[in-house]
Amino acid sequence: MKNIKITFRSLFKNKTVTIFNLVGLTVGITVSMLVFLFVLKEKNTDKFIPDLNNIYVLTDNNEPYFSQNMVNHVKTEVPEIQNITYCTNDWSPQVFLAKNQKSFKVEKMLTADSCFFRVFQFNPVLGDPKNGLNASNKIVLTQSLAEKIFGKENPIGNTVTYNASYLSGIELEVTAVIEDLPQSSSWEFDAVLSFQTNYLIDWYVDNMKSWGSRNYKAFGRINESVSEQIIKDKLSNIDLAVLPENYKESIKYGLFPFQDAYFDFHEIGILKTGNRFTVSVIGIVGLLILLLSFVNYVNMITAQREKRYKNVGIYKTMGSSRRRIIEMVTTESVLMLLITIAASFSLILILLPAFNRITGSWFTFSEVFSGNFLLLLFCIAAAMVFLTGIIPGVIFGKKPVTLLIRKNISSKGNNWARNSLLVFQFVVSIALITSILVINRQNTYMQNRDAGFAKENIIYANTNNAIYTQINAFRNEILQIPGISEITFSESVLIANDQNWGMNIVNHGDKYDVQFSKLSVAANFFDFFGVRLNEGNGFNENSKTNKDFIINKTAKADFSIDQLAGTRIAYQESCHGNIIGVVDDYNFESFHVPVRAAGFRCSGDCDDVIYMKINTQNLASFNTTMKEVKLLWDRFSPDFPLEYQFLDQKYEAMYIKEARFQKFLMYTTIVSLILSCLGLIGLTFFVMEQRTKEIGIRKVNGAKISEILTMLNKDFVKWVAIAFVLATPVAYYAMKKWLENFAYKTTLSWWIFALAGVLALGIALLTVSWQSWRAATRNPVEALRYE
Incomplete structure (x- = not known):
């Protein structure tokens, strides 16, 4: 004292x-x-996942892009990998789950195969997540989403109605509920949908069957009794006899520790990333x-x-x-x-x-x-x-x-x-x-460096089947709205594209495998964004039917193309698309990485993302314009609301x-x-x-x-x-x-x-x-x- x-x-x-x-x-x-x-x-990112050091990312040529056929190939040839899963963000840009006439927006939906919760053993609250995705029309919810939809009611065995841009009115059974992911998780999702549910979409099944549609990310859990080096040796010497001839030379499987992916493997895309x-x-x-x-x-x-x-x-x-x-x-x-x-x-x-x-x-x-x-x-x-x-x-x-x-x-x-x-x-x-x-x-x-495309005064929104089936009437009416000067479409946002293709290219008789970022676009896409045609021709009214492609300058250099005539991309056995033009490179990814090879396919009249060029003079006129756009949208698409974003803000969000x-x-x-x-x-x-x-x-x-x-x-x-x-x-x-x-x-x-x-x-x-x-x-x- x-x-x-x-x-x-x-x-x-x-x-x-x-x-x-x-x-x-x-x-x-x-x-x-x-x-x-x-x-x-x-530093503790993902440390809450049990046996984290036994989980690996599957790679091909040190990249994380896999097709379903490639996953099945590894499963068959390397049984020492205890469980292998593959997944992707849900294809539908807008997803709603309905219950008792109430609809709930799902911000982040993951689509995964049946082994997902065996590889990533998140803490269960109700049900058994490990067996929760074994069949079609199954869904696993996080605790907060389950409580939002069901309140205090036990959701296990109950159903919710799945309404998405490409698939609507499907009854899903809730098979499990897991704890909300902590902020130290690199995963971000509110629900996980079973892969088989999407088999109801024709184009999805066709895409899935292709060896070259490498749009999935694959992960494996290795037996504790087997060393990482043994698995790597088996992957590097894997039997390639079952592969199509054109893929035997290009595929080189490997492993990357998942515990290091947050800091050191940003290409995965569906995970949050950090900078060590x-x-x-x-x-x-x-x-x-x-x-x-x-x-x-x-x-x-x-x-x-x-x-x-x-x-x-x-x-x-x-x-x-x-x-x-x-x-x-x-x-x-x-x-x-x-x-x-x-x-x-x-x-x-x-x-x-x-x-x-x-x-x-x-x-x-x-x-x-x-x-x-x-x-x-x-x-x-x-x-x-x-x-x-x-x-x-x-x-x-x-x-x-x-x-x-x-x-x-x-x-x-x-x-x-x-x-x-x-x-x-x-x-x-x-x-x-x-x-x-x-x-x-x-x-x-x-912020000031030229990205290679126009981004100011442009808004974009995700379309759906309702818009797609009435596209001509929708286009004619939206262009009549004062303040909307032009529209175009693409299959995903031009600065957030996750489509990666491994395809054959035929170059004056030589045939070899190439990989590139693929984006389907409307015929006026490049004119809309001010991307300059560097060589060849742009898309025309026959480009969709002819399966025409336009590539960027990086792709032309990477693919060793001297002349466009006589070059084409074979993305199916009997389906070839001629390369008719070359456009200037533009940064469809952030400035952290150099511009990659990109191929653009003409999609015709409509696609998954609509872009609208705004020419209003002030905020009041902009609000008036968007009010009319929303009224038109609700008339054509009553089940999926207009959710628009500014392209320049999306671009800034990359940084x-x-x-x-x-x-x-x-x-x-x-x-x-x-x-x-x-x-x-x-x-x-x-x-x-x-x-x-x-x-x-x-x-x-x-x-x-x-x-x-x-x-x-x-x-x-x-x-x-x-x-x-x-x-x-x-x-x-x-x-x-x-x-x-x-x-x-x-x-x-x-x-x-x-x-x-x-x-x-x-x-x-x-x-x-x-x-x-x-x-x-x-x-x-x-x-x-x-x-």
């Missing part, structure tokens, strides 16, 4: 230092804890923020304790033991820490919703108080008490009384240590400022992670600058206090205020300059590694690093100049009397 009274007395006596310490520690611990919460979530380097940077930044707050605290406490040496010496003179001194010093550290932790928890709870928006997470209060999080906080607290309480207490306890009582015992060594810590703070700040400038430049570059990373670094940079400035203010107080008499003497001897300011500020300029020299190579390396994630990227110009250094220097000078001015303009008589 006596130690607590002494501690409170000391804290209140030095209010300014106490406030700086509390603010610095609270901000540092709060930000670092939120960062560590996010990093732990990313970005997560590492975020974790390092969180650690640096924590260290900055510690550095501030240590700097300020050591500076103040030099003033308290005499008090400690008096305590020792009065008979206090070394243990008593350690207890007294540690009590102050523990009390400060308890106040800080209480304030940090309150601040975390306040900032959690905003943090979720920045990171795209949905952390809850319960996760903040989880065991791992509290353990991490305890380790940080223990380290802080040890560094700022026990160690200084031991040092104080060892010092002789005469040395403690003697005035001005601080040494150049202590000043060097404090200055080194300040340099470290500005190294962090300059590196973060540089990073945010580079990231902002890259994001601006991606949402970069935008979030930029925002995260911007806030952490601000925090690091605040902490660095707090440390600078604390050190300024100490320096000014030490040099008070010196300043008074210089002024008495005629020194000008400008000379005093220069003398006081030059050391701070020197420390920032040293920090700039140290921070520049670190920031250059980090940003160069980050830019490697993009196939198309900006350059690392020298002025970015110079600007970061100038900004840091300006902030440092603004921080210390006020205190320097006060010291320089102080009455020299008061300075000479100062003790």
Whole structure:
């Protein structure tokens, strides 16, 4: 109790230092804890899945694209793979489940074969998911969707009506309910539909039977008794006798660990993905923020304790033991820490919703108080008490009384240590400022770089069978609406296409296998988007009947095509499509990857996605136009509502992670600058206090205020300059590694690093100049009397 009274007395006596310490520690611990919460979530992705290390992604030529025939081939030839499943996002862009005249939109539907829940053993709530997809018309729901549809009623054995863009009025039996997927899952779905249900769609069955329709992702669970290398050897030496002749040379099976897919295999497509380097940077930044707050605290406490040496010496003179001194010093550290932790928890709870928006997470209060999080906080607290309480207490306890009582015992060594810590703070700040400038430049570059197609003033929506069967009447009426200047169609959104074909190409008599991104489009597709025809001819009224293809420039180069005449794609045994033209490359994927080979097939009058070009002048006229479009849509398609999106917003969404990373670094940079400035203010107080008499003497001897300011500020300029020299190579390396994630990227110009250094220097000078001015303009008589 006596130690607590002494501690409170000391804290209140030095209010300014106490406030700086509390603010610095609270901000540092709060930000670092939120960062560590996010990093732990990313690092633990999919760790909740049982036997995760036994699950693998099946690959062909190191790519994840499989046909059903390829999956069956592996199942037959490699029985050591205990279970193999294949799946895809549901083909229908709009899916509704109806019950008791109520319809429920399913945002994310997965279609999978019967082995899906044997490979991925998610936690069951009701029923048996492992046998839940064994037949057609079966569905497994997540708990939240089941409760939304059935309430408290047991859904097992009950039915829901499946209404989708391509298949409607089908009664599905609910066979199981699983727990909602945690946010640490790379899987995203609300329900899983049995594959056999789609056999009712004719074109689906035809697509499925083709070896070249590699539109599925395949996963396998390996027996624990069999090594990964044995499976890889069997896959590389698999019997290819059953394969069609044209595929025997091109197929090369392999494995990729599913536990690494989240960070290292983004091509899978149906899974969420992360960036290992970005997560590492975020974790390092969180650690640096924590260290900055510690550095501030240590700097300020050591500076103040030099003033308290005499008090400690008096305590020792009065008979206090070394243990008593350690207890007294540690009590102050523990009390400060308890106040800080209480304030940090309150601040975390306040900032959690905003943090979720920045990171795209949905952390809850319960996760903040989880065991791992509290353990991490305890380790940080223990380290802080040890560094700022026990160690200084031991040092104080060892010092002789005469040395403690003697005035001005601080040494150049202590000043060097404090200055080194300040340099470290500005190294962090300059590196973060540089990073945010580079990231902002890259994001601006991606937004402004020509993607190769028009995307402004274009909206798109998913069509359905009702629209398809009345397409001529629908097209004629929608083009009569004021504000709609042109429409076109494609089989999927042009920047979100997941159709991948492995087909034969006949090139002047030579026949070989090729792979490309395939997209069916309307005849006016390229004119609508302003994609320039580079060679040959565009689609015409006979292109659908003739199965014509147009390829991009990358495909022409990859397929070694010199002349278009005499080249065709054979996508069925008796079905060939002539390649009639070549268009310029456009970025149908993000700038993270180079443009791939793409083939476009003419689909005629209508397809799965409609694009509308808007020529309205203001928001009011746009709303009027869309109201008329919606009325027309509801008349032609009463069961599937119009759900439109802006194409340019969809395009920007491809870089949402970069935008979030930029925002995260911007806030952490601000925090690091605040902490660095707090440390600078604390050190300024100490320096000014030490040099008070010196300043008074210089002024008495005629020194000008400008000379005093220069003398006081030059050391701070020197420390920032040293920090700039140290921070520049670190920031250059980090940003160069980050830019490697993009196939198309900006350059690392020298002025970015110079600007970061100038900004840091300006902030440092603004921080210390006020205190320097006060010291320089102080009455020299008061300075000479100062003790």
